[in-house]
Amino acid sequence: MNTYTYEEISIGHKESFRVIVTEADRDKFREITGDINPLHNDIEYAKSMGHERCVAFGMLTASYLSTLAGVYLPGRNSLIQKTEVNFRKPVYVGDELTITGEVTDKSDTFNVITVKVEIINQDNVKVCKGKMEIAVQKEG
Amino acid sequence: MNTYTYEEISIGHKESFRVIVTEADRDKFREITGDINPLHNDIEYAKSMGHERCVAFGMLTASYLSTLAGVYLPGRNSLIQKTEVNFRKPVYVGDELTITGEVTDKSDTFNVITVKVEIINQDNVKVCKGKMEIAVQKEG
Numbered sequence: 001m002n003t004y005t006y007e008e009i010s011i012g013h014k015e016s017f018r019v020i021v022t023e024a025d026r027d028k029f030r031e032i033t034g035d036i037n038p039l040h041n042d043i044e045y046a047k048s049m050g051h052e053r054c055v056a057f058g059m060l061t062a063s064y065l066s067t068l069a070g071v072y073l074p075g076r077n078s079l080i081q082k083t084e085v086n087f088r089k090p091v092y093v094g095d096e097l098t099i100t101g102e103v104t105d106k107s108d109t110f111n112v113i114t115v116k117v118e119i120i121n122q123d124n125v126k127v128c129k130g131k132m133e134i135a136v137q138k139e140g
Numbered sequence: 141m142n143t144y145t146y147e148e149i150s151i152g153h154k155e156s157f158r159v160i161v162t163e164a165d166r167d168k169f170r171e172i173t174g175d176i177n178p179l180h181n182d183i184e185y186a187k188s189m190g191h192e193r194c195v196a197f198g199m200l201t202a203s204y205l206s207t208l209a210g211v212y213l214p215g216r217n218s219l220i221q222k223t224e225v226n227f228r229k230p231v232y233v234g235d236e237l238t239i240t241g242e243v244t245d246k247s248d249t250f251n252v253i254t255v256k257v258e259i260i261n262q263d264n265v266k267v268c269k270g271k272m273e274i275a276v277q278k279e280g
Contacts, residue, residue: 057206
């Protein structure tokens, strides 16, 4: 886990990591949220809506922003204040995603960094883009 | 699960549901995301940062937007296009949250509804506010 302080982070700083969206992840996300929408686990329904496979929950893809902030950028001292996520293309169970964050702004008054987020799949298709504002806390 | 069509939804339409954020939910979210930040499971660290209990992942609270769209508003025909979430106060493991969505706009060209989201805890404190744009699909 990274432990960047506010001062150690510059505009342009990038961090990246990869995940594979597994069936187990999809099932755990449904258990947490109670979102039983059939698009995510009924292949016949997913096909009737124009998909070859079950679509992963959009907010499951968004949940990797938690990891981006809490483990990578800034890591340990992270406190997310705001997120924006645009879902551009479907993510399917089995996809391998690369999540990248880049610092685009710093607010010295509140020790808040702005991070632009891009998520691409194994075919280099941008499935998701977003933005976070993250307070970088001082350890107590 | 609701099955509202685009035509059945009016501006002002509200849906609401409750969840309790359990330790099991917190643990499953960590397993899915790999977000091992100690704020969420190390009580001593959480206390050193000014909290009485472990803080739930912000993006775990945000994940209930999946349920709001996919089960309640519009339900089955939901496809989330965009989300914005502002985290205003910490959510702790054990909190009971009420998630409320209200339709504030409709875009007839793309069958997209705009939903304002509020999440309050058991003490009536607004912990989170947000916005979603959700396409209401026609069944194939």
